[in-house]
Amino acid sequence: MVRRMRDRVAPEAAGLPSGGHRRAAGLRREELALLAAISVDYVTRLEQGRAANPSEQVVEALGRALRLSGAEREHLFHLAGLVPPGRGTVPGYITPSVQRLLDRLTGTPVGVFDAAWTLLLANPLYTALMGEQHGSERNGVWRTFLGQGGRVRHTPDSRRALEATQVAELRATAGRYPADQRLRRLIAELRGTSERFAELWDSGVIGRHEASRKTIDHPQLGPLTLDCDVLSVAGGDLRIMVYTAEPGSEDAERLALLAVLGTQALVDWQTTP
Numbered sequence: 001m002v003r004r005m006r007d008r009v010a011p012e013a014a015g016l017p018s019g020g021h022r023r024a025a026g027l028r029r030e031e032l033a034l035l036a037a038i039s040v041d042y043v044t045r046l047e048q049g050r051a052a053n054p055s056e057q058v059v060e061a062l063g064r065a066l067r068l069s070g071a072e073r074e075h076l077f078h079l080a081g082l083v084p085p086g087r088g089t090v091p092g093y094i095t096p097s098v099q100r101l102l103d104r105l106t107g108t109p110v111g112v113f114d115a116a117w118t119l120l121l122a123n124p125l126y127t128a129l130m131g132e133q134h135g136s137e138r139n140g141v142w143r144t145f146l147g148q149g150g151r152v153r154h155t156p157d158s159r160r161a162l163e164a165t166q167v168a169e170l171r172a173t174a175g176r177y178p179a180d181q182r183l184r185r186l187i188a189e190l191r192g193t194s195e196r197f198a199e200l201w202d203s204g205v206i207g208r209h210e211a212s213r214k215t216i217d218h219p220q221l222g223p224l225t226l227d228c229d230v231l232s233v234a235g236g237d238l239r240i241m242v243y244t245a246e247p248g249s250e251d252a253e254r255l256a257l258l259a260v261l262g263t264q265a266l267v268d269w270q271t272t273p
Contacts, residue, residue, distance in 0.1 A: 001079060003047045005066045006032050027065075035065035037134065054080045060092045064121055067099055088179030090115050091237050098233060102240075107259055109226075109243040115173040116183050117141050117166065117239070128258050129216060129224070129243065139186065141166045145194040153215040153223070165207035167200040176237075214243075220261065221254050 007026035045051035063073040077084040109126040117140040190197040231240040245252035
């Protein structure tokens, strides 16, 4: 079934280059693997029925990459022997209409996060700007308190403000989704490993994300200072993070160059034997 679904998705509909020789109009295995952040070998084993017990995270990622409707997504969960996430758990479903919106923002770095600040989807320009993130690093709160922190430059004050905001929002999310076991495990890990997180959690700190300007230290292009806005999706409890540059500025020129470099890197990756 994954193969049939893959054949239905045009590369350009997924924000990927559509050039080159193709035996079919749909996504290649390599492209589906890229979009779902899983290995090509695992996609192959799924299509051949040799991958037993795929995780909920993998099925959710495949559903997003394949642009599935709500009913198709539920069917994919059932095929994998899983119960689709229900009420009381953090939503991770991105509707086809939101997918189409994101696909049209090819010149803008865009990342989609769930209510726990786990990265669900990033367009190629966002990945080129912020770097690839895997496993626990895909959660922004985990990365702040237990990871390397990423490419965003912080002052001591901005770092403290970020920490307070993330803890406050994660607390609010835990209140909305008390049945989400993955969220409870994340909070337990953070409280048990990070003294700073535990201190803020126990203090009942309050805060929320606001529009801001951020400086991102890119390893090839140097610093880019961009406006960062976080948009909410009504009914889905998703956060869409969008980075933009002032037109005509040096940062806008660097962002345009990053779009070229990021696309070229993607093409090179796809054509590597």
